[in-house]
Amino acid sequence: MEKETKQNSATQIKVFKALADPIRLAIVTYLKQQDHEVTCGEVGAVVGISKTSGTYHFKLLQAAGLITARKVAREKYVQLDPTTFEQYVTDFYKNL
Structure with a gap:
């Protein structure tokens, strides 16, 4: 259980660091x-x-789990991953 808590904390830190940058927030x-x-x-x-x-910026957002990305030929397609937002941002207070 402690290992899972540490892993969740590490992911949560990545999420908030990624969101702290104005460009990534845009x-x-x-x-x-x-x-x-x-x-x-x-x-x-x-x-x-x-x-x-x-x-x-896309690499950091993807590492934090905030976006998903897939490559087709030379194009890379991205979109938000709402489950990460729900787990680490929406329920932030509950997860403390």
């Missing part, structure tokens, strides 16, 4: 408005970041 806000997968390029254009910067 990415999450944009993705929340979408009801389907979108390309990283589309998100980058809307948020106003370079491809290199986008790659960095």
